[in-house]
Amino acid sequence: MQRWHPIWVAVGALGATAIFAAGSLWLGGFDPLTAAGALVRGSVGSTTALFITMTRAVPLILTGLAVSLAFRAGVWNIGAEGQLYAGAIAAVSVGIAGVGLPALLLVPLVLGAAALAGAAWAALPAFMRVRLGVGEVITTILMNFVGIYLAAYVVSGPLQEARGVFQQTDPIAEAARLPMLGSGTRLHMGFALAIGVAIALWALFRWTRVGFKIRAVGAAPTAARIAGMIPANRVILVSFVASGAIAGLAGGVEVAGVTYALYPNLSPGWGYTAIAVALLAGLHPLAIVGTGLLFGALESGAAAMQREAGIPQAWVSAVVALVILSVLAADQIRRRRADD
């Protein structure tokens, strides 16, 4: 897969998506124009809506970065969803247990635990690929289901709220919560953190030897091995686990910044949407901030689309699929042009 494609591939893909998405709405008896209006108003139509979009983008940017890191190393990590849940479970555990600790200590502990749990969740399929030769596509997807059911178990068993009424945990300690970026908004520090991770990854690929090795292994693992110097398996293992850590961090940031508690269905499928976020950005870390915001807008606008145009929420994942397919097709067409 081409690592970076020009912006017009992304633009063409979005155009194709818009046409097919509107067509599917029209076929379903909905009015595409009303839907588009609601989408825009609901996502960027007011300051509040804009801040909601930015908040929604945080887990998408982080999981998108996780996916892009793995994909660049030639690792098909489809497991960001499960890694995110592992991170959320760890974050909520530490956030509840750490009552009494100062925020300066507790926030890093919570986020660190989340990253560690995500890394651990990715370590099993990573180990299975490197040592046992089991492809990671199916194993990471299976781990998603295990993570989702584990979260469902945790919130109705060991970590269920003290009242024991709802399937959710008690809220985490005040000191474990991320500070807001501005007074009067719900936009939390996780947004800045996500951008920080994006810049760090960009710098990693741009300037460091590790970044070069990851790209080399991803482009041609055998060549990298034969050329010497680059132990492909170790690079794969490290990128895989680091990808899991970033996805786990996404879960921790969501708990510490937005929900303050864990409940089933915390994620509406961010780990899968992340694939679209990463591919639309051509796997470029800085571009992922932009595509993450775009899908954040789609999510925050979806509520308005349902309210004003009656469009089912599930339609959003169909749009995510359309984006991925459009990017793949546009990239393929661009490559054929390049061959001529």
Added chain:
Amino acid sequence: MTEAFVLTAFLEASVRLGVPLALAALGETVTERSGVINIGLEGSIIAGALGGALGALAFGGAAGGVLVGAAAGFIVAVVFAAFAIGLGTDQIITGTAITLGGLGFTGAIYQARFGATGAALTLPTLAPMPIPLLSDIPVIGSALFEQAPTAYLAYVLAPALWYFLFRTEWGLEVRAVGEEPDTAAAAGVRVRWTRFWATTFGGTLAGVAGAHLVLAHAGTFAENMSAGRGFIAIAVVVLGRWNPPLVLVAALVFGGASALQFHAQTLGLDLPYQLFLAFPYLLTLAALAGWVGRSRAPAALALTWPRPR
């Protein structure tokens, strides 16, 4: 309740839940033998489930549901094939997108038609058809031979597909395309055409699997009700070493893993029920870790053909 009765009920549920896995995995076996891994199988299953429900409602019978379900699974696989085989896009990413799209579109269609919360549908069911004599065998007889007709389809397909793949010229072509597409092409086999129908055949069976879920098991449609069965089916193909009869056996074993959740209490297992829901996935992971070294995938599996330069 006697122990034999509990065992029989558990075995019956194992087969009932194993059949959709078996159908999807048998189809995927042919698909993968041609060198294509269809991660979009889950999308075909969920489309088959919704198609099964809508078809049964429209035609007032379960048979109509199965046919519409098969058609829905076929159409989803055609979309996958158009991208992954026609355009030559990456099979893994394309399949993931097809699954997402399948879950998204079926959910949206269901909500648009039956409301956001979803009304419980009253559907005609695919009734068990006991086979004379065989269903009278103690314990296993009724479990294996008092099932919906879709189960018998799986039983018949397993040996038939084995014969097809390993004893017919057409089957040889499928395997050649999956092992050495360049050589096969040089010998005059139409590689992409072979892959196309092998893939859509798999999608059609996955559609039947989805219809079975709705009409023979759940009795209604629910969003995301395929619950990862497409992915487990792909693992089942690996565990069955790309050999249809072994794939059928592996699928029925995994049906047992899913059936545990319904019979845990009567079998005397007192564990949280979410752990039973996670069990089939954990078992699949463990089985993959333990078994995979002993089988070899088709050499050209997941590789686009012709190779991009």
